Amino acid sequence: MSRRVLIALAATAALFAAPAPVAQAQTQYAQRCDTNLRITNNSSSSVRAIYFNPSSNRNWGPNRLGNSILQPRQSITFQLPQEDNYDFRISWGGNQAAEMRHTDICRISGVIITDDGLRVR
Known part of the structure; x- marks a missing residue:
């Protein structure tokens, strides 16, 4: 050869x-996937509470903001504990709230809060 x-x-x-x-x-x-998730308040109101958990968990869990408030044009980043579909709920205070369910965090880079509700980026 x-x-x-x-x-x-x-x-x-x-x-x-x-x-x-x-x-x-x-x-x-x-x-x-990257489980860091940035949530940005693009609404005109302050956000008083952010809740999220895997969609398989029926409990919203604790307010992830604690005693803080997410002002308009502010962002916060969370490290989600696992790669999964998640449900999100935010509250502006009073009875104003928005929800987004079964969101695959491996396919998004963030959650945007608008006056009309939640959307992904």
């Missing part, structure tokens, strides 16, 4: 000799 053929065969063998766990780890890493 010629030297060129031997080099080509050696290169091909090296490609197929990669261990499966490495290839598997690379595939798993590629499927992960």
Whole structure:
């Protein structure tokens, strides 16, 4: 065999000799998403409460703002605990609230609060 053929065969063998766990780890890493979520208040009112939880959880959980208020044109970033579909609820105070359900956080980069409700970015 010629030297060129031997080099080509050696290169091909090296490609197929990669261990499966490495290839598997690379595939798993590629499927992960960024769970940092930025919520921006583009409404004309102050937001008094932000709630979110995985859609599989029927409980809204705690007010993620605590005692804080999200003023118009302000943003806040949360690290969501898992890759999942989430439900979101915000309250401006009183009876004014908006909800958005079954939102795949791996497909969005943020949530925008508007005077008409919630939308994704």
